[in-house]
Amino acid sequence: MDDLEGQALVATRRSLHGVAELVIAGPQFRTLGSIELRVRPGGFGGHLSPVRVEGSDLVWDGGRMRLEGTCRELAAATGQEVSDLADVYAVGSGVDPDEALAVDADALDRLLGWFVRGDAALRAFAPDVEPILWPEHFDVGLAVGEVNYGASPGDSTHTGPYAYVGPWTPREGEFWNAPFGALRDAADVTDVEAVVTFFEAGRAAAR
Numbered sequence: 001m002d003d004l005e006g007q008a009l010v011a012t013r014r015s016l017h018g019v020a021e022l023v024i025a026g027p028q029f030r031t032l033g034s035i036e037l038r039v040r041p042g043g044f045g046g047h048l049s050p051v052r053v054e055g056s057d058l059v060w061d062g063g064r065m066r067l068e069g070t071c072r073e074l075a076a077a078t079g080q081e082v083s084d085l086a087d088v089y090a091v092g093s094g095v096d097p098d099e100a101l102a103v104d105a106d107a108l109d110r111l112l113g114w115f116v117r118g119d120a121a122l123r124a125f126a127p128d129v130e131p132i133l134w135p136e137h138f139d140v141g142l143a144v145g146e147v148n149y150g151a152s153p154g155d156s157t158h159t160g161p162y163a164y165v166g167p168w169t170p171r172e173g174e175f176w177n178a179p180f181g182a183l184r185d186a187a188d189v190t191d192v193e194a195v196v197t198f199f200e201a202g203r204a205a206a207r
Contacts (some may be wrong), residue, residue: 012107018095018193025135026083039119118151121195
């Protein structure tokens with residue numbers, strides 16, 4: 001990934017995170033009491049709210065709008081007020097409601113595709129547990145036996161998308177290559193089966 005691709009990925013991830021938090025999860029929490037999001041076909045959306053991202057569009061009951069402008073404008077189009085979750089958790093997207101969104105088409109496809117892959121892997125790995133897309137860190141994950149498993153679109157730890165295993169109690173050994181546990185870059189787990197294999201290896205290493 002060259003510098004321009006990396007910049008586009010980070011900017012797009014930040015914008016998607018802002019939409020997830022300020023336009024979907026925040027308003028959902030104010031009206032329905034839940035911050036939880038879910039990966040949806042072609043994107044993601046509220047657990048209880050009908051507002052969702054589908055590809056390059058924000059979609060709600062009776063409407064659709066391109067992911068452009070600001071989060072305040074997008075929320076207003078859905079008939080809601082933009083809302084952060086600063087009273088729920090300490091660190092979120094950092095996106096201002098009036099900040100111009102920057103969404104690159106290639107980066108968008110890559111990030112949304114990664115969420116779909118990660119969600120499918122989580123469902124195959126732990127079919128009895130519902131994966132949740134959390135607006136705080138903007139990752140989809142679940143917990144089994146005091147170990148977190150999930151897929152992140154990237155963050156300050158690792159720029160690009162990655163799968164992770166995070167034991168609640170730190171482990172030692174060659175498998176554990178991240179401050180929170182272990183990660184594998186999306187380029188190294190190129191399909192659902194590869195992500196599941198990584199999760200299974202993490203479960204074995206955490207025992």
